[in-house]
Amino acid sequence: MVLVNNKELARKIEYIKRRGTKDYIEKQLERNPFANSACLSLEGKGDFFCTGSVTFGVGFGMEDSLVKRDVELIEKFIRNQRGISHARFELTPFCDPLLTAMLQERHYTFERFLAVWVLELESWEAEESRQTTNAWTIQKAAGEECDEWAWTVALGISKDQTVGEETMEAARAFLEVPGNTGFLLKQDGKSVAGGTLAIDGQLAELFLASTVAEYRGKGYQNRLIEERLRHAKARGCRHATATTEPNTVSARNMENNGFRLIYNKAVLKSQALL
Structure with a gap:
């Protein structure tokens, strides 16, 4: 399957x-x-999400036209949410240009790009060995370790190195989604990094991964990427995907593990919706 300019794969x-x-x-x-989370679904057109202070619309402009x-x-939906004042649309290169023009007419402006990566799993093979000076193991999060996984991932994302109960609950909910699996990396028995894998049919998505600050730079995210790819391939997935900010450590990790950049999404942001 040709990856670049593949609208059907982009839809998936x-x-x-x-x-x-x-x-x-x-x-x-x-x-x-x-919880300050909500979803607005427009049948056949896309979905708009609010989680905390973050908003994003996904899938719009790829199927039925948005009017x-x-x-x-x-925008009315956004105005009814607590602590949110802007709408954001994530637009793929396959988006209907009329939607982009309509948003520009409503004074939406470009905010940033998101890089979408894909790996063909049928030809992917894990490296035979990984050299490291530290004793580390990776396991799937299950049972009591689901809370440990949530704490580790949340701590790795935290800017102030603290994790509250609400943040723990938010992270823990990811493991309750059908098709999602959490992976926990331990160094000398201590949980220091985690990542998440979603599977839908023959497509796997790698997302929500982090490393506790003092353990970064040891290649642990590369180990977690490889382990999740093993898991996805063993379950019959043909492709794996991930979305990152461009030109970041996460983007380099994807490229170093064989992923190809297949498109960038443009995030358009509204004016303040008061």
Whole structure:
């Protein structure tokens, strides 16, 4: 399968993000009905999500056309959320140019790019050996270790090196989504890094990965990437995908593990919706 300019593969990638995020919000609200998360689905057009202070629309412009009243409905949805004042659309290169023009007319502006990576698993082979000076192991998060996985991933993402109960609950909900598996890396028995894998049919998505600050630079995320790819291939997946910020350590890790950049998504941001 040709990866570049493959609209059908792009649809599958955007769909796994839509489905996974919808399921995650549902699980999060089951655990905490007061969580600041919500989803607005426009049948056949895309999904718009709010999680915490983050908003993003996925899948729009790839199937049925979005019209002015759809955008107005999304903006009304944003106005009804706590602590959120901007709408953001993640637009693929396959997006209907009329949607881009409509958003520009409504004074949406470019905010950033997101890099979408893909690896063909049928031809991928794991390296035979990995050299390291530290004793490390990787295991799937299950049972009591689900909380340890959530704590480790949340701590690795935290900017101030603290993890509150609400953040733990938010991370823990990812493991309750059907098709998701958490992987936990331990050094000398201590949990220091984690990552997540979602599987939908023959497509796997690598996401939500982090390393505790004092253990970075040891190649642990590369180990977690490889372990998740092994798991996905063993379950019959043909492709694996990941989305990163461009020109980051995460992007370099994907490239170093054989992923190819197949498209960039442009994030367009609204003016303040008051």
